[in-house]
Amino acid sequence: MTIKDSEGSYSPSYCIDWNTDDEMEVFGVPSSYSQEESYEQSVAESSTRSLNAKHANMIRNFVGMGFSRETVIRAINENGGDDEEEIMDTLLTLTAEKPSTEENDEILSILVDMGYAFEDASTAIDKYGPKAEISDLADFISASQLEKEIDSLQDLTKIKHVASVDTHCSSIQTSDQPYLHVSKKVKLHGFGVPNEVSQVISRELPSEVADKPYFYFENVALAPKGVWNNISRFLFEIEPEFVDSKYFCAAMRKRGYIHNLPIHNRSPVLPIPPLTIREAFPSTEKWWPSWDKRTKLNCLLTGTAPGTVTDRLRKTLEKFDDEPPQNVQENVLQEIKKWNLVWVGKNKLAPLEPDEYEMLLGFPKDHTRGGGITRTDRYKSLGNAFQVDTVSYHLSVLKDRFPNGINVLSLFSGIGGAEVALDRLGIMLKNVVSVEIAEVNRNIIHCWWEQTNQKGNLIEVEDVQKVSSNQLRQWITKFGGFDLIIGGSPCNNFSGSNRVSRHGLEGKQSSLFFEYYRILEAVIEMQKNDPQGNNKVQ
Structure with missing residues (x-):
């Protein structure tokens, strides 16, 4: 995508603010x-x-x-x-x-x-200086990789997006911070987020996906080099929309989305969730030290800090009557950010509870609780889930288009982030085919469906690789076609925290993206002459 300024010149469309703390999967x-x-x-x-x-x-x-x-x-x-x-x-x-x-x-x-190239690591150290935290250095390297990725996407000849300039893009070097490198001050807000002025005018989509069915694909923003370029090529050369969920909740979560949804007249789902740590956890303010400047949590992951970590931090802080020395503060803060710890007492830190994960991710209270699911399973399932408020914002454009309900093919459903997002928007779920490999997650979706008194039909399928053309044809015939194909394939081989098998689309888990593409292409082909699919994407 390109953006045109007042003089008619073009520049990258995304302004990405890499000058913040971020998820472990981003900074490795x-x-x-x-x-x-x-x-x-x-x-x-x-x-x-x-x-x-x-x-x-x-x-x-x-x-x-x-x-x-x-x-x-x-x-x-x-x-x-x-x-x-x-x-x-x-x-x-x-x-x-x-x-x-x-x-x-x-x-x-x-x-x-950790797996970074020697040259990239050397450049990061030169830019940030010898006192930088490992997380900041790794974040800088990953940011540089994504900027190159975005630049390479400009060469996709079939992408014809037009937008106006984002005046926030700049390069800053402050004299009082000689080691602080601020690359292009780019904000991960895609085509716009709530309370931010969006200047995107329009985008043109390839003709084969300018009509229904709508589709929506999600995965981690900072995938290995070339991954988003390849995903974009398969998904009709539509450019990704990169968004950080910090604009929607109190936790960061950088994600890329490729979709053919309309991009105008979006609206946030209500009520608006807490947007800062203090708003989300007001009881922590009493114990929060002045030297912990965090306002947002890092990405919510699939694991949590063991008791040995918080105990060690408590013992370290108890050695000092007043504020600990700067060096100790920096070391403690690195651990705090790494594990997403919050202050629950004097010198006392604790990891987030599963129900706090649910709140931050936009799920109903106790969504993952009970029914035989363990705390470990809850953290794992929630760590891999959609941030519902973010997804709801993107899907909000469908509310007026489907006043009588929607037919959804939900691939890699997880704990039902897409279904919850549509339900929170007030869009009736007429027919949902939910494809999810994990029995724990299927049970969560099934329980939610019953507890929320859904009136439509839920069809549960275990393995995406076993979804056949015959099944798709039967569902399309039975439902009159799918209105939305939504999902995010596993990110195991994408995320920066995976330094063992970060193989991109060639990885065993993340290669399941091709199942998403196979099924999407088959549905589009089967429905291309469907008279019900005549709502033009705007």
Whole structure:
């Protein structure tokens, strides 16, 4: 997509603000202790003569607080004992004295171990400086990759979008922050978000998808290089709409959406949810320290912090009568952001509860509770779900088009984010074919359907790979065609937190995108001569 300014020149259409904290899947911070455990193993192998198993556990704890393994080993050796308080004091002293060249080498090593190219890691360190957090460096690298991805999408010859200039795009370098690099100040708000002035005029879609059925595909924004370009090529060369759910709730969630929905006259679903952490969790304000400046949570993921993390942070903070030193604040904040912790008491942090996930993601209370589902399953299911308020905003254009209800083919349904979004918009679900592999998720959708007294028909299918042309034809004949095909294939091989099998569309899970494409193409072909599909996309 291109945008035209007042002088008729063109520039990238997306203004993406990468100068914020973001989800672990974006900046590559592991969602478990796998990386810390690899550190511990390396330390144990290189330090067997001087450190026993007890010290190895201590190393793991301090590394988890953000100190380097080399510095922790040195602090333990210098103290020659097991006094954690003395070791902490030594760590603070050593960290303050550490030469920047040594820091650069260590950070560079960590970024390369995380899977980033040496050149990209070096550029990020040069831009941000030796004191930057790993998350910021990884976020910068991923942002640069996505900017290149967006630039490459400009070459798709069949995309003919026209929009007016976004005056917020700029490049900023502040003198009092010499290491802070702000690339194009681009906001992930796609074709517009609530309370933001949208200047998009129109877009032209390929003729084969300018009519019903509508389709809507979602996945993580920061996929490996080339992924969104390839997805766009398969989905009729429609350019992605990249949106951060921070405009819709109190948590960040950068996602890409490709769809043929109308883009004008969107409206947010009511009531408007809390948009900041304090609004979402007012009871935390009493305990919130002034040095924790967060107003938004990072992306809600599929795991949560173990008790050892919050206990270690409490013990660290209790060592100081007043505010902890700057170094300790930075280390603690890194852990807090990594695990999305909130303040629930003096020096006391806690992870979000599943019902708090539900609230932030726009699901009804207890949507995932009961029926044999475990807390672990709830976190996993919610972490993979749509942010309902965001999706509802995009789907709101369908409300007036389907006053008598809608027929939906929901692929990779998860816990029913699409169904909940349509229901919250007041669009009657006439017929829904829900395709979802996980029994836990199918049970959640089934229970929600019954508890909300849906009047339509719910057909539950287990495996998207087994959806045949004959089945599609039978459903189309029975329902009179599908009005909306919606879903987001698994992001396992896309997300930045996956440094083991981040293989893009070639990955075992994420290659299921091609099932979405296969089914979408088949439905469009079967319905192209359907007289009911004559509502023009605007």
